[in-house]
Amino acid sequence: VFGKVSKVVCVGAGYVGGPTCAMIAHKCPHITVTVVDMNTAKIAEWNSDKLPIYEPGLDEIVFAARDRNLFFSSDIPKAIAEADLIFISVNTPTKMYGRGKGMAPDLKYVESVSRTIAQYAVGPKIVVEKSTVPVKAAESIGCILREAQKNNENLKFQVLSNPEFLAEGTAMKDLANPDRVLIGGETSPEGLQAVAELVRIYENWVPRDRIITTNTWSSELSKLVANAFLAQRISSINSISAVCEATGAEISEVAHAVGFDTRIGSKFLKASVGFGGSCFQKDVLSLVYLCESLNLPQVAEYWQGVINVNNWQRRRFADKIIAELFNTVTDKKIAIFGFAFKKNTGDTRESSAIYVIKHLMEEHAKLSIYDPKVQKSQMLNDLASVTSADDVSRLITVETDPYTAARGAHAIVVLTEWDEFVELNYTRIHDDMQHPAAIFDGRLILDQKALRDIGFRTFAIGTSPDQAYNLFGTAGY
Ligand code: UDX
Ligand code: UDX
Numbered sequence: 001v002f003g004k005v006s007k008v009v010c011v012g013a014g015y016v017g018g019p020t021c022a023m024i025a026h027k028c029p030h031i032t033v034t035v036v037d038m039n040t041a042k043i044a045e046w047n048s049d050k051l052p053i054y055e056p057g058l059d060e061i062v063f064a065a066r067d068r069n070l071f072f073s074s075d076i077p078k079a080i081a082e083a084d085l086i087f088i089s090v091n092t093p094t095k096m097y098g099r100g101k102g103m104a105p106d107l108k109y110v111e112s113v114s115r116t117i118a119q120y121a122v123g124p125k126i127v128v129e130k131s132t133v134p135v136k137a138a139e140s141i142g143c144i145l146r147e148a149q150k151n152n153e154n155l156k157f158q159v160l161s162n163p164e165f166l167a168e169g170t171a172m173k174d175l176a177n178p179d180r181v182l183i184g185g186e187t188s189p190e191g192l193q194a195v196a197e198l199v200r201i202y203e204n205w206v207p208r209d210r211i212i213t214t215n216t217w218s219s220e221l222s223k224l225v226a227n228a229f230l231a232q233r234i235s236s237i238n239s240i241s242a243v244c245e246a247t248g249a250e251i252s253e254v255a256h257a258v259g260f261d262t263r264i265g266s267k268f269l270k271a272s273v274g275f276g277g278s279c280f281q282k283d284v285l286s287l288v289y290l291c292e293s294l295n296l297p298q299v300a301e302y303w304q305g306v307i308n309v310n311n312w313q314r315r316r317f318a319d320k321i322i323a324e325l326f327n328t329v330t331d332k333k334i335a336i337f338g339f340a341f342k343k344n345t346g347d348t349r350e351s352s353a354i355y356v357i358k359h360l361m362e363e364h365a366k367l368s369i370y371d372p373k374v375q376k377s378q379m380l381n382d383l384a385s386v387t388s389a390d391d392v393s394r395l396i397t398v399e400t401d402p403y404t405a406a407r408g409a410h411a412i413v414v415l416t417e418w419d420e421f422v423e424l425n426y427t428r429i430h431d432d433m434q435h436p437a438a439i440f441d442g443r444l445i446l447d448q449k450a451l452r453d454i455g456f457r458t459f460a461i462g463t464s465p466d467q468a469y470n471l472f473g474t475a476g477y
């Protein structure tokens with residue numbers, strides 16, 4: 001039914017669709033890849049010198065492949081009509097209304113793309129869900145497409161699940177050298193053929209033994225589970241960071257010792273001010289919602305704990321800052337270093353910075369924020385959405401360099417692990433601050449001892465109370 005794939009289309013030119021298609025175009029010169037989006041401004045940016053997202057290595061690949069075998073277009077009907085294989089890579093944010101509010105992912109964009117495909121398709125199409133979706137979403141897409149098939153016997157659809165595991169900031173590396181590619185499909189002959197066609201694309205650069213094929217539901221569920229396990233590791237280590245602060249154990253020593261067990265592994269054990277990003281919270285909540293819907297409350301409660309610890313960690317860190325600044329931050333200038341949810345990205349979705357800053361704003365602190373990649377307007381929007389435009393204009397300033405942000409401040413709070421924060425001249429910074437000057441390291445990237453030698457009071461997540469007691473007395477414990 002399905003011929004050899006020579007035209008690939010991706011609906012959704014976001015963080016997932018853009019980089020993924022750039023990599024396919026780069027690795028498969030014989031395939032034409034067209035990325036479409038209903039947001040015409042975004043498509044214009046993809047066609048310009050300044051791409052709409054920042055990812056190390058992305059510019060080079062896009063600039064080399066663009067208008068050769070990689071195209072960005074707003075003409076969705078034409079692209080769909082011509083495609084052999086269509087990736088659906090639109091956003092699936094947590095629903096903010098109605099049933100499943102605050103928990104279930106919103107599938108309206110996925111459904112709308114399915115209907116568009118049904119409307120404009122001519123001939124057989126392999127439709128691939130790349131967006132992270134709840135288990136059984138492929139079934140809904142298939143149902144809409146089968147309806148179109150009824151009226152037109154030239155149409156043939158197979159729906160595959162092919163979740164993306166790339167992490168932001170390392171997207172190009174992850175895409176070029178993935179731990180695995182996961183493809184789920186039906187076990188019918190047509191389903192197997194569609195899976196084989198998608199395997200053939202990835203085989204251009206991914207070793208065959210790293211391409212896993214499963215049934216559709218296993219594939220959909222595996223994506224949620226992978227993110228839930230990763231998030232769980234962070235909540236696990238963060239929960240232990242609180243125990244460290246209360247006992248004299250050091251979180252980095254504990255993580256190192258525990259991670260040496262090959263059954264546990266050393267990655268993703270960095271204590272922090274909490275995980276952020278567009279995926280972890282959304283996917284864990286989606287899993288919780290799924291379990292509740294399946295009448296598995298014990299499972300739902302287990303995974304909800306991962307989110308609860310994350311929220312608590314953010315709150316705990318903000319409370320620590322307030323306590324150590326003599327229990328009042330009202331009108332005090334506090335410098336915030338980092339707003340992105342992790343380094344090497346300008347993305348702020350669900351960044352812990354938003355929540356820590358919100359807690360400090362509630363205490364009327366004056367925050368002066370510096371981040372090397374996040375736009376000022378983005379920060380202001382994010383903060384206004386959790387507080388008010390009024391509070392934002394009263395309490396927030398955004399600076400374009402860290403020295404200005406820290407000038408006259410009582411404290412520096414590190415919320416993103418940008419490498420450049422390690423290299424700053426902290427003696428110069430200390431001289432320009434109010435004294436006593438404090439540093440709160442929410443990412444464990446700074447040399448606490450060197451900072452104390454300069455004269456800073458320091459606090460870092462999960463560090464020994466010996467230091468903290470000496471510096472801070474017993475406040476907060
Ligand atoms: C464990 C630790 O592995 C060891 O490092 C520690 O020093 C003592 O506790 P042990 O209890 O002897 O060792 O056996 P282990 O192989 O860890 O299994 C513990 C239990 O977990 C068993 O009942 C085992 O069947 C179960 N298990 C283990 C699973 O159900 N699934 C798994 O994937 C692994
Ligand atoms: C994640 C998954 O890693 C990726 O496989 C999936 O496709 C999408 O979700 P991403 O959100 O881009 O990727 O970034 P990731 O590196 O996983 O970091 C998520 C958050 O966890 C960040 O806020 C990061 O700072 C935090 N984190 C990560 C920790 O706090 N400690 C760690 O040890 C690792």
Ligand code: ADP
Binds near residue numbers: 014016
């Ligand atoms: P992700 O991180 O999953 O890639 P993004 O929000 O970065 O999510 O990107 C999703 C993109 O999908 C957005 O650019 C949005 O405009 C686009 N999109 C959403 N719905 C549709 C649709 N029905 N047709 C075309 N594009 C869509």
